[in-house]
Amino acid sequence: MLVDPKILEGLRKVQEGIGNRVILEDRTPSRIRTIGGLDIAYSKEYGYACVVVLDYETFRVIEKKVIKTKIDFPYVSTFLSFREAPSVINVYRMLEKEPDVIMVNGHGIIHPVRAGLASHVGVMLEKPSIGVAQNKLVGEFKVPSELGDFNQITFEGSQIGWVLKTMEGFGHIFISPGHKVSLERSLGITKHCIRENKLPEPIRIAHYFAEKEAHD
Numbered sequence: 001m002l003v004d005p006k007i008l009e010g011l012r013k014v015q016e017g018i019g020n021r022v023i024l025e026d027r028t029p030s031r032i033r034t035i036g037g038l039d040i041a042y043s044k045e046y047g048y049a050c051v052v053v054l055d056y057e058t059f060r061v062i063e064k065k066v067i068k069t070k071i072d073f074p075y076v077s078t079f080l081s082f083r084e085a086p087s088v089i090n091v092y093r094m095l096e097k098e099p100d101v102i103m104v105n106g107h108g109i110i111h112p113v114r115a116g117l118a119s120h121v122g123v124m125l126e127k128p129s130i131g132v133a134q135n136k137l138v139g140e141f142k143v144p145s146e147l148g149d150f151n152q153i154t155f156e157g158s159q160i161g162w163v164l165k166t167m168e169g170f171g172h173i174f175i176s177p178g179h180k181v182s183l184e185r186s187l188g189i190t191k192h193c194i195r196e197n198k199l200p201e202p203i204r205i206a207h208y209f210a211e212k213e214a215h216d
Contacts, residue, residue, distance in 0.1 A: 003076055011082055012113065018081075019115035021123045027180035028101050028128045028189075032056045035193065036099035037202025038088050038121065041210035047071045049087035050210035052202065053099045059193075059201045065094040066213045078112055078137065081120035088121055101128040101181065101189065103202040107137050108178035108186070110153060110161045122179025129178030130186045131161075132203055136174065143172060150187065162187045167198045 035056050040049040046068055053063040069087040076083075084106070092102070106117030108131030118131030139155040144165040153161040153174065161176030164187070177186045193200035199207070 003074060003079075008076065008079065011079055015079075015081070015111075015115040015120070016113050018120050018123050019109075019111075019113045022109060022114055022119050022178075023180045024109070024177055024182060025180070026128075026182040026185045028185060032100045032189070034062065034097075034099040035189070035202050036092070036095075036102040037105075037200075037204075037206035038092065038102060039105040039203055039206040039210045040084050040087055041207070041214040042071070043214040045070055046214075047084070047087050048210050048214040049084070049091040050206045050213070051088075051091045051095060051102075052206045052209065053095060053097065054202055054205065056100070056192075059195070059205070061205065063095060063097060064209055065091050066209060067091045067094070068213070080106055081115070081117045084117055085120050085124065088117075089124055092121075092125060098127070101130065102178075103130045103132060103190070103193070103200060104178060105132065105199075105203045105207065107131045107133045107174065108161070108176035110137050110139055110155070110174055110176040112138055114160070116176070116178070118176070118178030128180040130181055130189060131174075131176045131178045132190060132200055133174045134198070148191075150191075159183060162190075164190065164194075166194050171198045173198065173200075
C-alpha cells in the first residue's frame with residue numbers, strides 16, 4: 001500500500017509539531033520504582049500491542065495488557081508513529097497503575113524532525129519515555145567494540161542519542177530520549193535494564209507477550 005506524498009507532507013507537519021513539544025530535561029522521579037515496556041507484533045493485517053509494567057529493580061511483571069487492532073497504515077520509514085502509536089497509546093491507557101517511565105520499541109529523537117515513535121507516544125501521554133531500536137534511522141556514530149561500551153549519535157551537529165553494545169557480534173542498540181528524559185538519563189536507565197539479552201527487559205518482555213498473542 002502506497003501513501004500519497006501529499007498525505008505524508010501533512011503528516012510530517014504533525015511530526016514537526018510533536019518534535020517542538022518534546023522536553024529533553026529529566027522529569028523522571030529521583031528513585032524510579034516501576035518501568036513500562038511497549039511493543040507491537042503483527043499477524044496478517046492485525047497488530048497486537050502490549051504494555052507491561054515491571055518492578056524497576058527485579059523486573060517482576062506487575063501488570064500486562066494486550067489489545068488486537070486492525071492496522072490500516074503501511075510501514076513507511078520515519079512515519080512509524082502513524083502505524084503503531086494509536087494501538088500503543090490505547091493499550092497503555094488500559095493500565096490500572098501507570099509506571100514512572102516508559103520504554104518504547106522504536107526511536108525517540110533519533111528521527112529527522114526529532115519525533116520518532118517514543119517521542120510521539122511520550123508527548124501524547126505526557127509521560128517520560130525512552131526510545132530503543134535495533135536499526136539506524138538517522139545520524140552518525142562509531143559502533144562500540146567492547147561489550148557495555150557506548151558512543152554518541154550525532155545528527156545535524158547535535159547529539160541525538162547513543163549506540164550501546166549489549167551483545168557480542170552485531171549486538172548493539174540505539175537509545176534516545178522520547179520525552180521528559182535527558183540524554184544522560186536515557187542511557188543510564190537503559191543500561192540498568194540490560195541483563196543477558198540484546199534488548200532491555202521492558203521491551204524484551206513486552207515483545208515476548210505481543211508475539212505470543214499474535215501467533216497463538
